[in-house]
Amino acid sequence: MSFNLTVLGSGSALPLFNRFQSAQIIEKNDKLYLIDCGEGTQIQLINLKFSFYKLNDIFITHLHGDHFFGLMGLLSSMHLLKKQNTVNIYAHKDLLDIINLTLKPNETDLSFKINFIALSYNEVNLIFKDKYFEVYSIPLNHSLATCGFIFREKIPLLNVNKDFLLEHNPSYDQINGIKNGMDYKDGNGIVYPNASISHISKLPSSFAYISDTIYKPDIVDHLQNISLLYHEATFSNEFQQAAIDKLHSTSAEAALIAKNANVKKLMIGHFSSRFKDYSILLDEAKTIFKEVIAAVPLEKHVIDY
Numbered sequence: 001m002s003f004n005l006t007v008l009g010s011g012s013a014l015p016l017f018n019r020f021q022s023a024q025i026i027e028k029n030d031k032l033y034l035i036d037c038g039e040g041t042q043i044q045l046i047n048l049k050f051s052f053y054k055l056n057d058i059f060i061t062h063l064h065g066d067h068f069f070g071l072m073g074l075l076s077s078m079h080l081l082k083k084q085n086t087v088n089i090y091a092h093k094d095l096l097d098i099i100n101l102t103l104k105p106n107e108t109d110l111s112f113k114i115n116f117i118a119l120s121y122n123e124v125n126l127i128f129k130d131k132y133f134e135v136y137s138i139p140l141n142h143s144l145a146t147c148g149f150i151f152r153e154k155i156p157l158l159n160v161n162k163d164f165l166l167e168h169n170p171s172y173d174q175i176n177g178i179k180n181g182m183d184y185k186d187g188n189g190i191v192y193p194n195a196s197i198s199h200i201s202k203l204p205s206s207f208a209y210i211s212d213t214i215y216k217p218d219i220v221d222h223l224q225n226i227s228l229l230y231h232e233a234t235f236s237n238e239f240q241q242a243a244i245d246k247l248h249s250t251s252a253e254a255a256l257i258a259k260n261a262n263v264k265k266l267m268i269g270h271f272s273s274r275f276k277d278y279s280i281l282l283d284e285a286k287t288i289f290k291e292v293i294a295a296v297p298l299e300k301h302v303i304d305y
């Protein structure tokens with residue numbers, strides 16, 4: 001039941017060899033969820049042997065090319081592989097026009113349906129839920145409509161205590177009730193409070209993906225105690241003015257968000273191509289928030305802290 005995150009790309013607008021552009025994939029049991037889809041995303045997915053058949057949900061933060069130019073190639077390969085399952089795409093409404101226009105000259109229907117969910121950018125919205133996650137969009141402040149995404153693991157079912165099971169031998173329905181938080185009443189009418197007969201197997205984890213944005217301190221209210229926060233860190237302190245002008249963040253600002261949101265761990269990425277070596281970005285972040293790592297393509301992280 002592990003909740004894994006793999007970085008596929010961590011560069012910004014100008015490409016750098018081996019850094020690739022923004023894309024990350026979440027893996028939870030049988031399901032995959034893709035966040036952003038910069039150029040080369042499908043190559044990275046193939047590199048890591050992720051199955052295109054298991055990927056049915058794609059979340060795009062905004063329509064700058066470094067976050068979605070890989071999408072048409074990926075959809076095209078899914079079609080060539082005769083994928084059947086519907087692909088849900090969560091993005092700005094204009095992306096649907098771009099997809100339709102790109103497909104038009106082919107005059108061939110894709111092997112799968114696209115279910116397009118247009119995002120709104122005014123407030124935090126619950127945009128998706130399934131058996132594992134609730135996903136929220138969170139508005140950011142960039143040069144065009146942009147949002148981040150917060151993945152919150154659902155609270156897992158409770159485990160029934162073994163000694164209680166042996167002593168009382170409850171029915172299947174009763175066990176299900178206890179797993180869902182109900183008390184147990186035995187044949188003599190004695191009530192056993194749920195807390196005395198069950199326990200939590202694992203606390204739910206969470207992941208937030210804060211894409212391109214100028215430093216936006218009010219997002220910390222929505223990021224409290226997140227297990228892993230990915231925050232863009234395009235620039236170092238030296239380029240503070242460039243960060244302001246281009247509506248990006250410095251690594252110190254990303255660290256300040258992590259600190260004020262009391263997150264467990266921070267991952268920085270979306271590095272400007274001027275930083276062939278991003279250690280300065282890591283060092284500057286560490287002066288503010290110690291638990292920081294760099295987004296490195298092809299590295300997998302287990303989110304259970």
Ligand SMILES: [Zn+2]
Pocket residue numbers: 012013022064066067212270
């Ligand atoms: Zn970008």
